[in-house]
Amino acid sequence: MTSVLAVKLNNWLIFFIGTGDGQLLKLTVDATLQAQCLSVIWKAPDDRRVFPKMHLDPVGRKHVFLAVRDKLMRVPVSQCGQHSSLESCWNTHDPYCGWCGALRRCSFEDECTSSLWLSVPDDLSQRRMLSHSFQEDAEGKIRLAVSTHLKRGGAPANFFCRFDSSVGVLGGLQHQYPECTCLLPPVIGLRVSVTLSLGEVDLTEELNLLNCSRITGAPTSLLCSQCLAAGCGWSNGACTWTRSGALDTSICQGLQTGVDSLPEIFNITPSEMSFYGKNNAVLMGRNLGQVIGVRLQGDLDCSAKEASVRLNTGASLTFHIPAGDNGRVKVCLLLPNGGCHGNASLSFRSAPVCASIAPGSTWASGKRRMNITVSNLKFVDEVIHSHTDEKVTFSESSDNVSLQFESLPADRDSFSSFLTLRVANQTLACPTAIRYLPDPQFTDFISTPMADHLWLTIEKRLDELQIAPEDLLVKGVQGGEDLDCVIRKIERSNGTDFITCAIQSSSDAEITAVKIMYGDMIFLLEPPWSFMVHFLPRVIILIFFGGSPLKLTSPGDLEMEIRTVWFLPPLD
16 A cells, blocks of 8 residues: 545545555445445556555546556546446445436436435445345234335435235235335245335346245254345244344354365465456366356455356366456355355456567567566466467566567568567557568678687678577588587678677688578578689689679680689699
């Protein structure tokens, strides 16, 4: 935590918290100073620190100004307009947002004038808009009570309820905001559709009512949780019709599990990933056969995220970890009855970010060794060239700060190819491109004998590849044997690159050719093409440095065409 800004909103305190890893958190605290919901409303792509000073926009009070590195950010306190339904708007548990009846959208309260505005209640212990419970009177009659956990604001509105079931409309109706009740007929397993009307807003929920007296068994935490979830009460180790107060599952925590076949979690691979999530994570455990999903929830998250199981062997599960926010989340396993069991944790971190690519160019034939400096590189799944669909094979460097790979070949040169990183289901672009240039062209070599070795000087045409010694492997050919030539330096002079290497060999060794290897290419550089022409009374030896053979008809032609001529004494 690097910075804090506190805002008073009705009966709530809203804390905006900047962090050292580049997040802006929003924490809601109720009137009893109990923290209720923590959410991330902005995050940087990397771990850039939020500076200490933050300010609320003094005009509309709907934005927070914060500074990170070289930027000043203006972040909305809420994104109410992103929610298209009453349920979605309420499920954010955000005191800034409510459902405007006249506008039929989620909005700030000051945007909903002369209309009903429905928001979250001051007490967020309830995680559903509607809850139900049963009440048994002295005559043994059972009354169903349905409560709404919507806070009314704005213009007043009428409140009305209706209960429809398979046996008709239920009678004994009573309603006074926020609760409606009706009498239940003596039917086991009754399905009831409840409709609550608040002005122009209707809220409907389907209830599958269980007979509380039929929920029996050993007093275990699982049976207790099932009893409370059905709207019943728990008393003296048994499920009863009467429940007082809100749903409080804490009374079930002290009971034994009672079931040896509940799922357990041994480990999850990976246990750490970027905030984009991870595809095909593997969970190892026991008694996994009945598991239908994986639930992830932070300590102060108001809503959990659930992932479906893609492959279940009974001893392991494969599933996709959904995107999350930086921090640690708890993991449990969902069963068909709604229970969630097992205990493990996962950690979300910042996403990888490309910092630099070196070298910045490659030859068109590809396979040049390159490095990308990347933060959080262990979260990178794939590296992709923009000019091809082929995936790049990469490895992590020993210092864990860069990815090493070989450039992919291209069917053309003189263009730019961009690199992207694949992280889970996201594609992240690297800011700089790799230039594709023509392959290097080597033109000539000269061998120079020294005391105990040979110097080879190889000429290369000038280009923009910025070839380094580690890009090349040079061998001198002596007869049928290849001799290693260790590159000592690469220099540039008069529009030509000169590559100098040393062969540990006797000084009288004769190098007949040079092999130059780069990427997957092997370039054989041989001595210039030569031939002998006899003109009596002397022999003329012509040395040609490349080019096409000449058509010579007389010594006069030679004097105009040759580059170097040695005149030898007359032959016997």
